[in-house]
Amino acid sequence: MTTFIFDVLKDLKDSEINLSKLTFILPSKRAGLFLKHQLYKVADETIFSPEIISIEEFVENTSQLKPISNTELLFEFYNSYVTLTKKENQDTFEVFSKWAQILLQDFNEIDRYLIPQENIFNYLSDIQELKHWSLEQNKTDFVKNYLSFWNKLYTYYTHFTQQLLNKNSGYQGLIYREAVKNLESYIQSNTEKKHVFLGFNALNTAEETIIQKLLEHDVAKIYWDIDQVFFNNQKHDAALFTRQHQTRWKYFENNPFHWITNNYSKEKNISIYGVPKNIGQSKYIGTLLNNLSQSNPSLQNTAVVLGDENLLIPVLNSLPSTIEALNITMGFPLKSIPLASLFESLFKLHKNPSKSFYYKDVINIIAHQFIRPLFYFDDTDYASKIIETIEANNIIYLTSYRLKQIAAKAETIIDILFTNWEKTIDDALKNCSQLILIIKNDLIENKASNLLSLEYLFRFNELFNELSRLNSEYHHIKDISALFSIYKELLSTETLDFQGEPLQGLQIMGMLESRVLDFETVIISSVNEGILPSGKSNNSFIPFDVKLENNLPTYKEKDAVYTYHFYRLLQRAKNIHIIYNTEADVLTGGEKSRFITQLQLENIHKINHQIIAPHVPVIQPKLNQINKTPQLLNQIIEVAKQGFSPSSLSNYIRNPIDFYYQKILKIKEHDDAEETVAANTLGTVVHNTLEDFYKPFIGEFLTVENIKNLKPKINETVSHHFKNEYKEGDITKGKNLIVFEIAKRYVSNFLDLEIQDLKAGNQIKMIAVEAENNVFIDIPELNFPINLTGKVDRVDEYNGVTRIIDYKTGQVNQSSVEIVDWEAITTDYNKYSKSFQVLTYALMMHQSNQIQLPVEAGIVSFKNLRHGFLKFAQKDKAGPYAKKNALITEDTIDKFSIELKKLVLEICNLDIPFTEKEI
Numbered sequence: 046m047t048t049f050i051f052d053v054l055k056d057l058k059d060s061e062i063n064l065s066k067l068t069f070i071l072p073s074k075r076a077g078l079f080l081k082h083q084l085y086k087v088a089d090e091t092i093f094s095p096e097i098i099s100i101e102e103f104v105e106n107t108s109q110l111k112p113i114s115n116t117e118l119l120f121e122f123y124n125s126y127v128t129l130t131k132k133e134n135q136d137t138f139e140v141f142s143k144w145a146q147i148l149l150q151d152f153n154e155i156d157r158y159l160i161p162q163e164n165i166f167n168y169l170s171d172i173q174e175l176k177h178w179s180l181e182q183n184k185t186d187f188v189k190n191y192l193s194f195w196n197k198l199y200t201y202y203t204h205f206t207q208q209l210l211n212k213n214s215g216y217q218g219l220i221y222r223e224a225v226k227n228l229e230s231y232i233q234s235n236t237e238k239k240h241v242f243l244g245f246n247a248l249n250t251a252e253e254t255i256i257q258k259l260l261e262h263d264v265a266k267i268y269w270d271i272d273q274v275f276f277n278n279q280k281h282d283a284a285l286f287t288r289q290h291q292t293r294w295k296y297f298e299n300n301p302f303h304w305i306t307n308n309y310s311k312e313k314n315i316s317i318y319g320v321p322k323n324i325g326q327s328k329y330i331g332t333l334l335n336n337l338s339q340s341n342p343s344l345q346n347t348a349v350v351l352g353d354e355n356l357l358i359p360v361l362n363s364l365p366s367t368i369e370a371l372n373i374t375m376g377f378p379l380k381s382i383p384l385a386s387l388f389e390s391l392f393k394l395h396k397n398p399s400k401s402f403y404y405k406d407v408i409n410i411i412a413h414q415f416i417r418p419l420f421y422f423d424d425t426d427y428a429s430k431i432i433e434t435i436e437a438n439n440i441i442y443l444t445s446y447r448l449k450q451i452a453a454k455a456e457t458i459i460d461i462l463f464t465n466w467e468k469t470i471d472d473a474l475k476n477c478s479q480l481i482l483i484i485k486n487d488l489i490e491n492k493a494s495n496l497l498s499l500e501y502l503f504r505f506n507e508l509f510n511e512l513s514r515l516n517s518e519y520h521h522i523k524d525i526s527a528l529f530s531i532y533k534e535l536l537s538t539e540t541l542d543f544q545g546e547p548l549q550g551l552q553i554m555g556m557l558e559s560r561v562l563d564f565e566t567v568i569i570s571s572v573n574e575g576i577l578p579s580g581k582s583n584n585s586f587i588p589f590d591v592k593l594e595n596n597l598p599t600y601k602e603k604d605a606v607y608t609y610h611f612y613r614l615l616q617r618a619k620n621i622h623i624i625y626n627t628e629a630d631v632l633t634g635g636e637k638s639r640f641i642t643q644l645q646l647e648n649i650h651k652i653n654h655q656i657i658a659p660h661v662p663v664i665q666p667k668l669n670q671i672n673k674t675p676q677l678l679n680q681i682i683e684v685a686k687q688g689f690s691p692s693s694l695s696n697y698i699r700n701p702i703d704f705y706y707q708k709i710l711k712i713k714e715h716d717d718a719e720e721t722v723a724a725n726t727l728g729t730v731v732h733n734t735l736e737d738f739y740k741p742f743i744g745e746f747l748t749v750e751n752i753k754n755l756k757p758k759i760n761e762t763v764s765h766h767f768k769n770e771y772k773e774g775d776i777t778k779g780k781n782l783i784v785f786e787i788a789k790r791y792v793s794n795f796l797d798l799e800i801q802d803l804k805a806g807n808q809i810k811m812i813a814v815e816a817e818n819n820v821f822i823d824i825p826e827l828n829f830p831i832n833l834t835g836k837v838d839r840v841d842e843y844n845g846v847t848r849i850i851d852y853k854t855g856q857v858n859q860s861s862v863e864i865v866d867w868e869a870i871t872t873d874y875n876k877y878s879k880s881f882q883v884l885t886y887a888l889m890m891h892q893s894n895q896i897q898l899p900v901e902a903g904i905v906s907f908k909n910l911r912h913g914f915l916k917f918a919q920k921d922k923a924g925p926y927a928k929k930n931a932l933i934t935e936d937t938i939d940k941f942s943i944e945l946k947k948l949v950l951e952i953c954n955l956d957i958p959f960t961e962k963e964i
Contacts, residue, residue, distance in 0.1 A: 046346070046617055048563040049270045050080050053243050054087045056268075056303070065093040068240045074099045075374060075547070076244060076561035082548050100245075100252065101217070107231045107255070108223035110215040116511070116535050118149055118216055120519040125205040129197060134190055139527040142534065149216065151586050152202060156218030157249040159225065160595050166199035168591065221251035228255055232262050240265040244561030246609045247286045247602065253294075260296040269302070270561070272309040272616050274649065282608040308616045310649060315615075317641055319627040319656040324359055326570050326624050329657055331363030333568055333622055334551070338367050341566075344551040348564040350614060351375070352571035354555050360570075361553075370550025374558040376540025379508070384501045385536060387413045388477065392529035395466035395473070401442040402463065404435050404718055410462060415484050415498075418491070419458045427452035436718045439774030458483065470522045477509045504541055511535065556610050566620040569611070573625050574635035578607040611640050627656060669702050669961040677709070678955055684708050685953065688819055688834030691885040694945075697952060698881065699874040702961040704952075719774060722767075722784040728854040730766040730788050731907065732838060735795065735814075735852065737762055739839065742811045749803045752796050759796075763788050791854065791907040798910055812847065812896075813840040818889040824946050831949055837886045840896065848914065849886050849902035853879075857906035862917045863929065867940050871948040879904055883917050884941045887933050899932040 057064060064084065071077050077097040084094065098106075105112060113121075122145055123138055136144075155162060173195040209215045215223065240259055245267070248256070259265035275284040291302050320329045330349060338344055351357060354375055364371070379385060387410070394406045410416060411428045420428035434440070434451045445463040449456050461480050465472045485502050488495070512532065516522050522531060552564070556577065574580060581600045585592075592599050615621055623644075625637040645652055673681075697704035706712045719726060738755045767776050767785060776785040802809065816837040824831055839850040861879045864870060870877045870884075883902040890896045903916040919937065920927040951957050 046563070046565050046619065048079075048083065048617065049244065049268075049561060050076070050083050050563075051086060052304075052306075053241070053268045054080070054083055057241065057266075058087045062239070064088065064095050066095065066239060068096040068098065068103075068238055070098055070100055070103050070240055070242050072100060072244055072246075072560045073558070074102075075558055078547055079562055100242075103240075104221055104224045104251075104255070107227055108215070108220045109227065110210070110213055110220050110223055112217065112220060113209075113214045114511075115146075115149070115216075115538060116531065117515060119145055119531075119534070120515050120521055121208060122149060122201075122205050123521050124519065125201055125208060129200055129204060134193070137527065138521040138523065139530045142527075142530055146534075147584055148198075148201075148586060150584065152205075153216055153218035154585075154587075154597055156216075156222040157251050158595070158597055159222060159250045159254065160597065162202055163199050165587070165591070165595060166202065169198060169587065170195040172588070172591070218251075221249065225251050225254050228258050232258065232264060235264065236262075238264060241268070242266070243268040244270055246270075246613075247598075247606045248290070249598075250596070253290075257294055257296060260294075260300075266303075268304060270613060270616075271305055272612070273305045273307050274309045274647075275612060276305050282605040283612040284609075285602075285605040286609070306616070309612070313615070313619055313621055313650050315621045315623070315644065315650050315652045317623045317625070317644075317652060317654040319637065319654075320624055321628040321659060322626060323353070323356055323571075325657075325659050326626060327356055327359035327363045328659075329624060330360055330568055330570060331365060334368065335365040337566060337620075338365060342367065343370060343549075344368060344566075345549070346565040347568075348552040348554060348559065348562070348566070348614075349568045350559055350570070351553070351555055352569060352573070352577040356570055357553070364551075368551055370546055372547050372550060372552050373543040374547075374552065374554035376542045378537075379504060379539040379541060380533075380536045382501050382504075382541065383414060384505050387415055388505070388532065389529075391462065391466075391477075392525060392532060394463075395525045396529055398467040398525075401444050404441055404443060407443055407448070407463075408432055408435065416458075416462070418487055419483060420452065420455050422454040425454075427455045438772035439719045440772075441718065441720055441774060466525060470516055470524070470528055471513070473525060473528060474509055474513045474516065478506065478513070481506050481509070500541065504539065508532075508535055508539060556607065559610060559614055563617045564614075565618060566622075567614050567618045568622040568624070569614065570624045571626060572611075572623050572638045572641055573629050574638050575629075577611060577638050577640060578604040580604070580635075608640070668963065671702065671705055671959040673955045673958060675955070678953070680709050681953055682829050685829065685831045685949075688832035689949070689952075690833070690835045691882040692835075694885065694948060695874065695878045695881055697948070698871055698878065700962045700964055701959040705959040719771065721780045722771060722774070722776070724854065726770050727784055727788055728852075729770050730763060731791050731854055732815075732852055733766045733769075734759070734762045734788070734792050735839075737766075738792075738796075739811055739814045743814060745811060747799065747803060747809045747811065749800055752799050752803065755796055756793065759789050759792050763792060794910050795905070795907065798913060802913075808842075808844055810842040811839075812842060813837065816840055816890070816895065818886070818893055818895075820889045820892045822888075822892070822942075822946070822949075824949060826950060827953055833885065833889050835886065835889060837890065840890065843901075843914075847896050847900040849883060849890060849896070849900060850914065851879075851883055851886065851902075851904050852907070853904050854907045856908040857904050857915060858909065859912065859915050862903055862915050863920055864917075865920045865923050865927070867944055870941070871944050880917055884933070884937070885945070888938055888941060888945070891938055898938065899934045901931055902933055 054064070057067070064087075069077065069080055071080065077099065080097055081094060084092075101112075119142055123141055126141060126145070127135060155165060170192075174192055206215075206219055209219060210223075242256055242265060245252075245256075246269075256265065256267060260267065269287050269290070271284050271287045275281045276287060278284070279288070291297050318329060320326045334344065334347075334349070337347060341347065349360065351360065357373070357375060357377060358381070361373075390406065390410050390413070394402060394410065408431075411420060411431060417426075417428045420426065420431070431448060431451050435443070440447070445459055448459045448463065452459065461476050461483070465476060481502050485499065488498055488502075512522075512528070512535065515531075516528075522528050569577075571577065587597065589599060591597075623641060625641060627637075629635055644650070645654070671677075693704065693708055696707065738758070742751060763785070764776075767788070771781075774781065776782060799809070817834075818837065819832060819834045822831050822833060837849055838852045841848050841850065857879060861876075862883065864877060864880050870881055883904065887896075887900060887902045891898055891900075901914075901916050903914050905914055906912075909915070916931040917933065918929040918931045920929055
């Protein structure tokens with residue numbers, strides 16, 4: 046396969062032109078590298094390398110202006126804006142930056158296409174006046190200011206461009222316009238120099254003017270790269286611009302048009318693959334490369350062209366391990382680097398000045414992969430200590446002082462992260478630079494082999510140095526919010542460039558990097574509408590019809606540019622693999638591209654089109670199962686000796702695997718800090734309050750007076766227990782205040798229920814409060830002791846009948862404490878868990894001789910207080926007409942003991958594994 050660059054060099058050589066004296070001008074620097082590499086193939090002897098430059102470099106040299114970054118342009122433009130706008134009408138720099146970016150793009154287009162500036166700006170102003178009925182006498186201030194802005198556009202432009210010219214600098218469009226102005230003097234000074242333009246397609250008016258002038262003065266040659274299939278088809282957009290150039294340029298009236306080639310019609314292997322989602326495409330590219338490497342191990346002359354450059358990292362992760370040489374042309378966006386998320390979190394934290402910080406924001410920062418190692422001192426992980434303290438004490442908002450109290454040794458890093466951000470922008474930027482330096486020193490000190498992390502730091506250090514320079518020179522950034530906005534703007538344009546051997550092995554590039562280059566095997570990804578081509582976008586102040594009137598490019602021309610690049614990749618390639626996303630959506634592009642449909646309708650090549658169904662292994666849902674070993678049985682025996690509680694046994698009934706994790710492995714569920722009081726905290730507070738209230742009355746009969754005297758203490762006691770349980774959490778506002786009031790209402794309502802009972806003539810004698818139990822149960826089949834432990838909330842005597850009471854702050858109904866089938870009590874958690882608990886309490890208290898049978902046991906539900914004490918009851922059958930027996934007798938305890946022992950035997954049986962239940 047011969048390349049376009051080789052054909053150009055060969056033609057020049059055959060024309061007996063001295064290659065060393067030529068100046069080659071190409072669309073990109075990368076193309077120049079390939080051209081230099083091809084020189085030796087046509088040179089018969091050792092020669093001096095010709096001058097090889099990109100069109101941007103040539104134009105800059107001709108204009109004698111130096112380009113400046115988009116961010117610096119923004120600062121310069123704001124200078125002009127502030128100078129020309131009344132103070133009361135001025136936008137802040139942050140607001141200005143959002144619309145000024147679009148206006149700068151329009152300035153750029155107007156200059157690149159050499160549009161008379163005053164004419165178009167006056168035209169735009171007139172359009173806006175017509176829209177807003179400018180002859181109306183009573184215009185609002187808003188309309189006046191709006192029209193004033195449009196009337197000043199030309200003044201803004203003139204002042205801004207003059208400022209740049211005074212500094213011998215400019216944006217791309219201004220550089221092009223100045224280059225055209227200087228063209229005559231450039232030609233006069235370089236009459237002996239021969240320029241060769243090659244590989245161009247869409248040219249702006251300035252480029253057309255420059256090239257045509259050089260051609261007319263016979264100091265230039267130009268080579269186009271277009272195939273006759275496209276050129277001869279008047280409707281084919283791939284040749285839209287070259288047809289226009291041939292028709293409109295006077296030079297081609299008397300000179301040949303180089304070249305219209307005939308490569309596209311040659312035999313090609315074209316395969317089109319529909320693959321679902323971006324990751325699917327990336328994985329399939331890896332599969333294709335693996336297959337291709339079987340016949341071409343070096344993958345020389347093979348290119349992967351990414352229509353969507355966000356696929357870079359997934360593709361790199363999908364490359365086969367056999368690839369030896371790889372060159373990545375595109376840069377990796379800095380915004381995708383982990384360090385970017387750290388600074389974004391910091392800017393968001395400090396955007397609104399505050400002395401305290403939301404705990405999740407703090408945890409997000411100190412748990413970051415680059416920050417956590419900085420909190421490690423003397424074998425102590427202070428980051429974990431801070432997180433644990435926050436969660437244990439329910440600290441929702443923290444100050445830097447509180448953080449230093451928790452982690453005194455981390456004072457320096459805490460200061461950098463959380464203090465001195467609100468004073469001046471210089472302080473904030475200084476903190477960022479110091480942070481980068483500390484992270485760097487930590488990586489080097491700990492001999493971190495991750496050189497990539499150090500490269501990240503270097504690029505971010507450059508970014509913040511640039512921000513510091515711009516701020517010290519222009520002083521436009523007034524607050525953190527504006528700094529954050531400019532940081533994001535700068536970040537979006539910066540990349541981390543990869544280093545590689547550009548002429549060897551597999552090439553991975555974006556669509557624009559493929560200009561002028563030819564490859565034998567091409568893989569193109571994301572060939573979907575909205576990506577290739579990119580489709581409509583109207584990011585401009587200039588309306589569509591005004592663009593047409595002034596020959597400015599619209600989305601139609603942009604689509605034609607993508608069409609040319611796409612088809613040019615196919616012209617000389619032999620093996621073509623086109624991949625599109627079958628599951629595209631509005632965010633990631635639309636249906637398969639029109640380019641694919643066009644290829645199929647052309648009927649020039651035989652095309653293999655297939656939909657690739659991803660291989661997704663069918664994983665049968667399998668419940669977790671832990672087989673018991675002798676070692677595991679020993680652990681169960683240890684737990685049994687310490688004692689099974691009613692709640693742990695209920696947990697086993699609910700899901701044996703949870704029992705295994707919590708009681709055997711001692712794994713507790715992770716509790717986050719409670720922003721809103723959790724249900725278990727509310728329950729603990731109510732339980733503890735009632736314990737404080739009733740403990741003094743143990744062994745006594747309650748009186749109405751006793752209970753009434755408790756009511757004034759509700760607020761103080763509930764507050765005290767909230768402070769103990771909820772630690773530093775705030776219960777003075779929001780949902781927490783509501784929960785606090787609910788806790789007081791629960792206690793108050795319960796006391797009202799007691800008063801009502803006593804007034805009705807019932808006698809209540811307190812026997813025990815929070816009664817601790819630890820009893821041994823005899824199971825002959827086991828040769829080790831089994832203990833039951835647990836606290837009973839309240840035991841009292843009600844009109845001579847002993848009652849065992851369990852408090853529940855949740856909703857419980859009478860049916861939840863009734864039983865029909867004894868065997869189901871240890872298997873059906875949802876139906877019988879409450880009955881199981883109260884019967885276990887009754888069994889323990891009876892066995893420890895704290896109570897005498899018969900007794901009643903049941904639940905007081907604070908969400909269902911109107912039904913009072915919900916007694917456990919045995920029913921002779923299911924249904925509403927069943928007979929109920931609420932007394933717990935020896936017979937009841939015996940029946941329950943049988944089922945309880947069965948349950949314990951199951952837990953201790955070596956042959957019965959802990960098996961997960963579907964919940």
